[in-house]
Amino acid sequence: KQEVTQIPAALSVPEGENLVLNCSFTDSAIYNLQWFRQDPGKGLTSLLLIQSSQREQTSGRLNASLDKSSGRSTLYIAASQPGDSATYLCAVRWGAQKLVFGQGTRLTINP
Amino acid sequence: NAGVTQTPKFQVLKTGQSMTLQCAQDMNHEYMSWYRQDPGMGLRLIHYSVGAGITDQGEVPNGYNVSRSTTEDFPLRLLSAAPSQTSVYFCASSYSGRPYYGYTFGSGTRLTVV
Numbered sequence: 001k002q003e004v005t006q007i008p009a010a011l012s013v014p015e016g017e018n019l020v021l022n023c024s025f026t027d028s029a030i031y032n033l034q035w036f037r038q039d040p041g042k043g044l045t046s047l048l049l050i051q052s053s054q055r056e057q058t059s060g061r062l063n064a065s066l067d068k069s070s071g072r073s074t075l076y077i078a079a080s081q082p083g084d085s086a087t088y089l090c091a092v093r094w095g096a097q098k099l100v101f102g103q104g105t106r107l108t109i110n111p
Numbered sequence: 112n113a114g115v116t117q118t119p120k121f122q123v124l125k126t127g128q129s130m131t132l133q134c135a136q137d138m139n140h141e142y143m144s145w146y147r148q149d150p151g152m153g154l155r156l157i158h159y160s161v162g163a164g165i166t167d168q169g170e171v172p173n174g175y176n177v178s179r180s181t182t183e184d185f186p187l188r189l190l191s192a193a194p195s196q197t198s199v200y201f202c203a204s205s206y207s208g209r210p211y212y213g214y215t216f217g218s219g220t221r222l223t224v225v
Binding site: 042 | 151156213214218
């Protein structure tokens with residue numbers, strides 16, 4: 001079964017720290033992997049998309065890496081800010097219409 | 112702004128009532144999907160469409176119907192609402208064809224069935 005796991009479920013760090021969120025998946029035959037941010041009561045905002053042929057993508061303070069062979073992706077957030085507090089979701093695309101989500105990591109940045 | 116628009120944002124239904132959740136996108140995306148998000152369950156695929164006139168079931172289709180008469184619109188119908196359908200519903204869209212683009216999500220509809 002194709003599954004996505006995100007650990008930890010929650011993370012609390014002081015402002016200014018660099019941090020890593022983890023995503024693992026069970027089948028390496030992916031099309032792509034997408035990281036989303038979700039604020040409480042809001043929709044999903046796409047942060048980064050990594051195609052299966054890529055190793056990493058960067059946007060501002062965010063960097064996402066992909067290692068298909070080990071079934072892992074990481075989202076690196078540099079110099080964290082209180083505004084980064086949100087739930088971060090990892091979603092893996094295994095088919096044209098098969099997007100499977102992890103349960104998310106709830107991130108809190110303390111001022 | 113271009114994107115995925117969902118209406119209504121909030122809805123309360125009584126058990127047995129029917130309603131339609133609306134979803135529209137203006138990006139000319141071929142692929143459209145409906146997800147529900149429940150605490151502890153994550154996002155799960157209800158139904159999807161690969162183009163006008165073509166729909167198929169996802170992981171949790173029971174109790175929901177869809178149709179797609181145009182590229183832009185993909186409504187989700189609840190025929191007889193049940194408390195188990197209390198959830199947050201998200202519509203998403205994407206371009207077709209390789210390399211596969213990412214999905215764009217709407218802001219969601221929060222549905223409560225009493």
